[in-house]
Amino acid sequence: MFAEILTVGDELLTGNTVDSNSAFIAQRLTERGYWVRRKTTVGDDVEEITTVLREILGRKPEVLVISGGLGPTHDDVTMLAVAEALNRKLVLCEECLERIKAFYRELYEKGLIDDPELNEARRKMAYLPEGAEPLENTEGAAPGAYIEHGGVKIFVLPGMPREMKAMLEKEVLPRLGKKKFVQRKLLAEITDESKLAPILNETLERFNVRIHSSPKGFGKYIGIILFGESEEEIERAKAFMESKGIRFEEGW
Amino acid sequence: MFAEILTVGDELLTGNTVDSNSAFIAQRLTERGYWVRRKTTVGDDVEEITTVLREILGRKPEVLVISGGLGPTHDDVTMLAVAEALNRKLVLCEECLERIKAFYRELYEKGLIDDPELNEARRKMAYLPEGAEPLENTEGAAPGAYIEHGGVKIFVLPGMPREMKAMLEKEVLPRLGKKKFVQRKLLAEITDESKLAPILNETLERFNVRIHSSPKGFGKYIGIILFGESEEEIERAKAFMESKGIRFEEGW
Numbered sequence: 001m002f003a004e005i006l007t008v009g010d011e012l013l014t015g016n017t018v019d020s021n022s023a024f025i026a027q028r029l030t031e032r033g034y035w036v037r038r039k040t041t042v043g044d045d046v047e048e049i050t051t052v053l054r055e056i057l058g059r060k061p062e063v064l065v066i067s068g069g070l071g072p073t074h075d076d077v078t079m080l081a082v083a084e085a086l087n088r089k090l091v092l093c094e095e096c097l098e099r100i101k102a103f104y105r106e107l108y109e110k111g112l113i114d115d116p117e118l119n120e121a122r123r124k125m126a127y128l129p130e131g132a133e134p135l136e137n138t139e140g141a142a143p144g145a146y147i148e149h150g151g152v153k154i155f156v157l158p159g160m161p162r163e164m165k166a167m168l169e170k171e172v173l174p175r176l177g178k179k180k181f182v183q184r185k186l187l188a189e190i191t192d193e194s195k196l197a198p199i200l201n202e203t204l205e206r207f208n209v210r211i212h213s214s215p216k217g218f219g220k221y222i223g224i225i226l227f228g229e230s231e232e233e234i235e236r237a238k239a240f241m242e243s244k245g246i247r248f249e250e251g252w
Numbered sequence: 253m254f255a256e257i258l259t260v261g262d263e264l265l266t267g268n269t270v271d272s273n274s275a276f277i278a279q280r281l282t283e284r285g286y287w288v289r290r291k292t293t294v295g296d297d298v299e300e301i302t303t304v305l306r307e308i309l310g311r312k313p314e315v316l317v318i319s320g321g322l323g324p325t326h327d328d329v330t331m332l333a334v335a336e337a338l339n340r341k342l343v344l345c346e347e348c349l350e351r352i353k354a355f356y357r358e359l360y361e362k363g364l365i366d367d368p369e370l371n372e373a374r375r376k377m378a379y380l381p382e383g384a385e386p387l388e389n390t391e392g393a394a395p396g397a398y399i400e401h402g403g404v405k406i407f408v409l410p411g412m413p414r415e416m417k418a419m420l421e422k423e424v425l426p427r428l429g430k431k432k433f434v435q436r437k438l439l440a441e442i443t444d445e446s447k448l449a450p451i452l453n454e455t456l457e458r459f460n461v462r463i464h465s466s467p468k469g470f471g472k473y474i475g476i477i478l479f480g481e482s483e484e485e486i487e488r489a490k491a492f493m494e495s496k497g498i499r500f501e502e503g504w
Contacts, residue, residue, distance in 0.1 A: 010462075010464040010477075011464055011466060011477070012275070012278075012291070013278055013282075013287075013288040013289070013290075013291065014278060014279065014282045014288065014435070014464070014477070014479075015274075015275040015276060015277070015278035015279025015280070015281075015282060015288075016279070016464075016477060017275070018270060018271075018272050018275040019270075019271060019274070019275065019291075020270050022267075022271070022293075023264070023267040023269070023270040023271065024267060025267070026264075026265055026266060026267035027266065027267025027268070028267070029267075030265075030266045030267060035265075036265040036266065036267075037265070037294070037295070037300070038265075038292065038293065038294050038300070038304070039264070039265065039271075039292070039293040040290065040291070040292050040293075041274075041290065041291040041292075042289070042290050043289070044464075048289070048290070052290070055307075072446040072449065073446070073448065073449050073452070073465050074449045074452050074453050074456075074465075075463075075464065075465065115447075119446055119447070120446075121446030121447075121449045122446050183266070194324040194325065194371055194372075194373025194374055195371070195373075196325065197324070197325055197326045197373050200325070200326050201326050204326075210262075211327075212262040212263055212266070212268075212296070212327065213325050213326075213327065214263060214325075225262075225263070225266070225268065227266075
């Protein structure tokens, strides 16, 4: 049950913006039991996005979450690229157009913009790949899209973190079922990470868990994350490691 | 002159860590005139890393910077994967082993660890792909590696931000020449991003620049980043946009 994440935006490739979106999406998918196998970032370029989308679809993840490039400017081309990669047309979503209209009308009435009318750039956001289900954007203008294609659940979300997060919580996660993957963070008291390695390897062989370890300062602690399908399996793995002489503290 | 960045680490795919390393690397490469075309993140898994490395090498970037997975634990497997992807052996770097030995000896003398000896896990870090040039880690134990392969300059750096940054500045950038790409951040006073689009498009057609725009709050400003090979070209593009009625402030 693996997932991939694609973030789109020139600002991510110039380093002007740190990609916190993909970490947020990864965290939510991990909690739902998905193994996020790869994250990719490309710029606001139809050809680049189309190419990477075809590569991802070829790996057949169960879920693909895309974030970024849905706005009204010349460099917001993600929906166009998704349509191309799936060999679908972009079609007008009437319901989306109504929402976009209402959104700008409201900004106008609040005195935030000086023109409430739908121009070409604003209309553009109402076009989704044929067969896509629109995802409501409660925080901004551009709708997202949900498309099932060749067994892959594709979610297209905006790049503004506030908009992306709201859409992920309200529109994406409810479509992904309830199963939770459990993770436990532990702090191992050990003076050197390298001494831990053989014990971790034996734990991996004996129990149905995944383990991530990282140093938390020399000479004191190693941070451990145990991933498993149940609290019980994690508890058993932890007890085994303790029987090998590792002392844990919870959390970090 | 394009570059790619690969970050390696399970913690990046579970969302436990935000990948600020790749943004830092991207920024430095952009300043040097490289167009960072794609960033990819995979987990601490030899097969995944090897697969993605072969894909990247197939796209023939001029530069590939890899960060993460060089430490002593069971899940630090990046050097092994690099060697596999390049069909090279891992060979002991004697000079690296001496440095690693000295590094742990120093920690021991400071009372930070209770065993200064080189065990298997520590020795592991001294193995680099055959033909690689070691990159000095002034902040930690694991050396990096520089490999030229099939026209691609490959740099393998640690994942700990402090170690990665020092190695990037001291060991990578001096190997990439001096050419600087110029970027200018401007704040456009305009009430709606969509009105800017036709002016941006005309600017892109007329001048040898790239433009990134992103909203900085409704009804006030649009952030613009202009990229170009010289200050002069950027100045000309800016003057053209001003002649079309856009008012700019510097920086954001």
